[in-house]
Amino acid sequence: MFPAASKDRLAPERGNTTSDMPVAVDTGRAALLKLENITKIFGGVKALQAVKFDVMPGEVLCLAGENGCGKSTLIKVISGVYQPESGAVMLMDGQSIEGLEPAKARDLGIQVIWQDLALFPEMTVAENIAFERNLGPRPRLVNYGQMKVAARRILERLGVAIDLGRSVRSLSIAQRQIVAVARALVADARLVFMDEPTASLSHAETKALLTIVRRLSVDGIAVVFVSHRLAEVLDVCTRVTVLCDGQYVGTFPTAGMTQTRLTELMTGRTFDYAVRTTDLSAAPVVLKVEGLSRRNEYDAVSFCVKKGEILGVTGRLGAGRTELALSLFGMTRPGAGAVSLDGKKLSLGSNRDAIRAGIAYVSEDRLQLGLVQQQSIGDNTVAAVLDDLLDATRLIAPGKRDALSRDWVQKLAVKIGKPQDAVSTLSGGNQQRIVLAKWLATNPKLLILDSPTVGVDVGARAGIFAIIHKLAEQGVAILLISDEIPEVYFNADRILHMRNGRMVAEYVPGTTTIDQIERDVHA
Template sequence: MQIEMKGIDKAFGSNQVLKDAGFVLGDGEVHALMGENGAGKSTLMKILTGVYTKDAGEVYVDGKEVHYRNPQEAEKDGIVFIHQELNVLFDLTVEENLFMGKEIKGRFGLCDSKAMRKKAEEALNRLGVSISPAETMSNLSVGQQQMIEICKALMVDAKVIIMDEPTAALTQSETAVLFEVIQGLRKSGVSIVYISHRMEEIFELCDRISVLRDGTYVGTKNIPDTNMNEIVKMMIGREIGERYPARSCEIKEEILSVEGLTKEGIFQNVSFSVRAGEVLGVSGLMGAGRTEIMQAIFGNLSYDSGHILIEGREVQIKSPMQAMKYGIGFITEDRKTEGLMLEESIQTNVALANLDKVSSRKVFLKKKKEADLVSRAIEELHIKCFGPDHECNNLSGGNQQKVVFAKWIYTDPKILILDEPTRGVDIGAKKEIYTIINKLAAKGVAIIMVSSELPEVLGMSDRVMVVREGLVRGIISKEEANQENVMTLATGGTI
């Protein structure tokens, strides 16, 4: 299937999101659509699939102009959009999610459970996913839920699949499986629009790259004819320099020590330490227990045995409130459901996490202190917004993540746990977040950074802790930390 979009305009009120934007997709190609957060990539694809109505421009499918009124009309023509925001019903099973609105009916119009179960198992096996169709969605990790969304699209006879940040929640092994599926789809003539901020993936997988900047089409490049630096310059209008800013801060005394931490069936005998000014990277495959270990340290998950020491003194942490009193901050992996109140303003989100600074005895709000703190956060973290009252739901992904950082930075944490700190964030905003991390380390904050992006772990960490099946397989120095060593430990080998 061939698609051409040209002269596309779209505004939401006074906010012009797209201006004379365009995109051309060929038969059986994997075409990357790139740009900074807020560049208009997802909006352009939502116009293609009928989620939004364009203000101006034309859309052609196989040479015929189309005007899809909703995603169902686009899907009937074989165009499927896997959105970045997961479209799952958590209380239903995997099978029920896969067949929602598309149930296989047997005699008398009743659902044919046997046929649906068989088709679901075939689709999951095709993706190499070992998840039972009877499993409830709420019991799955974010990455597993993402795989179910991809599986849902593959069950439709799609001719074009639009993937918006499909690997944001996937580990390297799951990403490799997805790439195999995409290669198979390409060979069978299916076209893929691949929206991602992960440069390495784009250059490994795609045939061409089209770039949007500030809602306008910048250009298209064939992968063999370009490089990362050129694409970055097209995206942000300037050179970005080194992707991982150098850090030369002094690593000082031990701040956090974890000894023999165990939660039966999830993680066992976990021991490690972090020092002031240090970034400890945490790597491992999905389901290894990385996030659960961090949740236990923060009081979100109980543990059966073990010890947590802060500055040499053992502490008992039963809740996040207790963790905060001991100086622990936690930036969770899912900013949309756990990190932010999306319908509230930047000011509300930042102020609620810092009530001791902007109120009297956490009862009487001091408006000037609140305004000063939030204005300082916007300026220091370079949050692109219309002001403190800007609703977080209307910020780009990178700026949403900066608001999450602002919530915790101004609590003055001794220890800051970062779980996937740059997920779904463009390359320009990533570097700004890396700079924030380095500044915090320079102030003596002990930082634990959990990330599924191995280049990020290697580029930002002083040491790397590798977790596999709930066990710490090794903690390696910056000098020893390379892709081969980390993956060897993550998959059960030794170095």
């Protein structure tokens, strides 16, 4: 029903288009960090096998590969969390660093900023930035004055201003990223690993963060950038080291590299980019939105989605896209306007009303809102249709539950161990497939997808969009929300541009260039 994807429709070709594959390069310079023959085995499975890695002082290097390729394992070896198997060679400034532990790694200037940032939300900006200055074998009084001085000095070095007395909980994701970078610098970092630093950032916030990365490079601090956003990788990095299935593919210059070529190196597959050409002239309207408004969120929004159509909605962060989606799913009530589904006016008092009407919603935050991480894969898959699984005693029938879960795992080709395993054990791409399965089990007429590929690697994205295209072919109306313009350009039949709560433009991919849409959105 849902075949594995063979085409990637995420991004346009950028850069040169030479036919020869790029060759790995040797800079000839003395490396800040150099690794050889790094192998790591977990329970007989080789997570890393004879991997090579090096980074130069002040270099911005990309570490690329699909989820599960070994990137995180390699970073944990370098930061002393894991010990490699015997035979590994690890050199810092040409000196062996055998028996590396986290504390020793920090002393050497190796810092890791993980995707979850590992900040203390109730503590202030200053406390988060400078707390390591108060760590030691013995407790001591905290000098808040010195802490603020150190934090202010680092933020000035980065060229940003954040209130030092604010709690981290009150900051935006972009500001928290800056706090995490500042904390690394206070610890005298010489090598900083940044794991998916832009996954939750808008275009403008991403641009500001990349400016900071370049500033670190100028100051002689090496940065290893891990990102699924390949355009950013090619923009900010000078070289890229590629891993595939735990093995070293090579290290390549980004000059002349394209997103397509890099994707092929990461996945070992060839991808094709093409806009959709679906004839929807005779298709009936499934969703009709007329003059929908909600104070301070969106205003006078009108559009329609036809049966089998994928309608893209893009715009800057804060444009009101998610707020609109929440109202269409019954989570918030609009102040004015009307919504119709299959020609019938809707009055949604809750998300349960929306589900009963035939609307499904995949949230942009699958970790907090899309899945219950501690619960099993099977339980997450059937979470939206529990009423359909009740037996005569009004209890969930295990046989029905297991059969439905097994059916959707098979249909969406989800790679799992056992249905009883926690959903948190899955990769990002497979977690997103479970989110899709949960809502597809409700048999929706309208599927709202809010940033469905956040934190998902390029190969897994292709599989997810293959599923979405198949759903559209089967007649599901799809509202695809994304601030990744290439994502909507190569996957939507039409694109709406939302700005400051209003729909300001409509585009048809193929008749409008992607560059024109990007200029309009980021103007």
